[in-house]
Structure formats: C-alpha cells, structure tokens
Amino acid sequence: MSKIHPWAYVNGRIVKSDEQAISLYDRGFLYGEGLFETIRVKRGKCLRLPLHLNRLNQGSKVLNITIPSLDKLETAIQSVIDANNLCEARLRVTITPGEHSTAGINTSSSGSPTLVVTAYQLPDLEPSPLRVITSSLFRRDERSPLSSVKSLNYLPSILALREARSAGADDAIMLNTKGNIAEGTTGNLFLRFGRILVTPSRDQGLVPGTVRATLIEIAPQMGMDLEERQVTKDDILRAEELFFTNAIQLMRPIKEVDGINVPMVKSPLFDHIRQVLEELE
Known part of the structure; x- marks a missing residue:
C-alpha cells in the first residue's frame, strides 16, 4: 500500500x-x-x-x-x-x-x-509487464452516461481486479455489455499494429483518461496513426503490443492476456512513446 x-x-x-x-x-x-x-x-x-x-x-x-x-x-x-x-x-x-x-x-x-x-507516496513508476485476464463477471455499461464518470462508486473495477488477482493475474480487461473491449480496471487500453495505435472509442463504456487524451493528441506528431473505434477480443489476439495508460504510471506494458503471450513487450516504439510523454511533463 x-x-x-x-x-x-x-x-x-x-x-x-x-x-x-x-x-x-x-x-x-x-x-x-x-x-x-x-x-x-x-x-x-x-x-x-x-x-x-x-x-x-x-x-x-x-x-x-x-x-x-x-x-x-x-x-x-x-x-x-x-x-x-x-x-x-x-x-x-x-x-x-x-x-x-x-x-x-x-x-x-x-x-x-x-x-x-x-x-x-508514488507506486513503482515502471512496473513489470502485466499478466491480465478478461473479466468474465463484471462489465461496463456503454449505454449509461455514468460509464464516462470517475465516480466514487468504483465497485465494477474493484471486483474485476479482485477476480484477476484470484486467478493469479495482475489486472483485468473489462468488456462492455456487447462483449467488446472497454478498458482496464484503472486505465485505458491501447493496441499497437505497426505504427497504428488503436484504443476503444468513448462510446464503448470507458472513463476517458488524461494520458489517453494526451496520447491521442500527440500520436500524429510521432508519425503514428491513431484509431478510436470498437475493439474486439480478436483485435487483442492480433495486436503486436498492448498497454494500459493512466495518470500515475503513464504506460503499463501487458505481456499476457488470458494465458496467451503478447508478441512484443516494451518494444523500442513503446519506449519512444513513453519518452515523448515524459518530455511533455
């Protein structure tokens, strides 16, 4: 703690x-x-x-x-x-x-x-790559206006994280009611396909993060395309690299999803994106 x-x-x-x-x-x-x-x-x-x-x-x-x-x-x-x-x-x-x-x-x-x-006190700002699961018990409701609010009622995220820890994982990816990707328990999710970054759009039941907003803004300046769209579990399996973003740790690399290894972890491009974000601070 x-x-x-x-x-x-x-x-x-x-x-x-x-x-x-x-x-x-x-x-x-x-x-x-x-x-x-x-x-x-x-x-x-x-x-x-x-x-x-x-x-x-x-x-x-x-x-x-x-x-x-x-x-x-x-x-x-x-x-x-x-x-x-x-x-x-x-x-x-x-x-x-x-x-x-x-x-x-x-x-x-x-x-x-x-x-x-x-x-x-700050936690570890460069944590080890994460093992995550897809939460099977708790979902974000993309139809509710409350889904975009960082409210005191944080039970879905708390319970999804508890589910992940009980399964021996570090964190969880949360789906929405349609079964598409929404976010992590404490941050937004990004997928990388070459020089294309993909993140679930705001209508998918997520809390839009401050680092997410910054990365969306600066991606073109780094010569990268940025897509906000519906993200499926198949997209997760096809991605070259995955990471969460949040206000405290900036970027948290993911090494495994539901027991399947992510192809690349902390690639040179990941390090470059993090460096650019840090230079803006």
Whole structure:
C-alpha cells in the first residue's frame, strides 16, 4: 500500500490525514455519490491538471452536483503540496454533494460540497509487464452516461481486479455489455499494429483518461496513426503490443492476456512513446 502523507485538505482546513473530518451523513459516504481524480505530482507541480479539472466539471454535470470553483480546487491542491512539501507524489481529489439533509434516499444535501485532497507516496513508476485476464463477471455499461464518470462508486473495477488477482493475474480487461473491449480496471487500453495505435472509442463504456487524451493528441506528431473505434477480443489476439495508460504510471506494458503471450513487450516504439510523454511533463 502507498504511504499516506501526513497532511490533507478537508473543507477549507489542513488537517492530519488520520483525523476523522467527514460527516457520517455525507452523501459520498452513504451512497457513493461523488467524484474523484488521481493526479501525478512531479517536481512539485500537478501534471495534466486542466484535463483532470475538466473531467471533474464534466462529471459534475452528469451527476448534477455542485463542485467548488476551479480557483478553489487549485488552491486546495496547492495547499496539500505545500503542507507536505511534496516533490513527487500521487494526489487524490474527492468531491461529494455534502451532508444528507434527511433520512433515506433523496436528491438534496443540506450544505456545501465536501472537498478532500489527500497525498500518497508514488507506486513503482515502471512496473513489470502485466499478466491480465478478461473479466468474465463484471462489465461496463456503454449505454449509461455514468460509464464516462470517475465516480466514487468504483465497485465494477474493484471486483474485476479482485477476480484477476484470484486467478493469479495482475489486472483485468473489462468488456462492455456487447462483449467488446472497454478498458482496464484503472486505465485505458491501447493496441499497437505497426505504427497504428488503436484504443476503444468513448462510446464503448470507458472513463476517458488524461494520458489517453494526451496520447491521442500527440500520436500524429510521432508519425503514428491513431484509431478510436470498437475493439474486439480478436483485435487483442492480433495486436503486436498492448498497454494500459493512466495518470500515475503513464504506460503499463501487458505481456499476457488470458494465458496467451503478447508478441512484443516494451518494444523500442513503446519506449519512444513513453519518452515523448515524459518530455511533455
């Protein structure tokens, strides 16, 4: 488990990370109603912060909840960086609608949104290539507007990861209701065919990641074609190389899917893409 840094931000205050500071009646605690972002801090600065804040804003519209202003979010984030004297870290921003105003499920809260920012030690940034399975139990619903929201209700990903670990694998690829590829449990999936990168399109039931957006933007500059489209399990078997992307580890190579070896792992082109992404930081 990643080490938790000692100071956190909770609703306008810097508090000890182990201090109980959230109401027992908070809608995020009671119902999983809320949003979160995981942000990489490098050399004391947040990477891809505008993309993260934009995703929070878009998610708030889907959930129809009020979130703090961008200025307040940036101030809260910076206060945690300063309080912990962070250089390299992982930040989590959590927002809920606040306290429940009455007993039972309803659509109202009784106060201001809850805003929490916590900081963690970074995990291994260059993990070993992954052995993954295709989750057979849990699927992303591409028909639901919630599929694109990074919400506090993370059960499908948690349970799919648990399924993978029980099977002796490191992670899982999640399908959508049509049986096509959606994403990994904590990141987006890319397939490489020569100099063509393929990733499931946004209508396939995935949470669109910040590194995914960056890679889509810069692929042509690297002389690569980028396709966002429906991806099938047969595409997985035909791909020369596979990798996940996420905000903390950038690119996570995959060496095996459902017991079948991936032809190439951490190829020179993979290393080049990672280098270009790192140079943008």
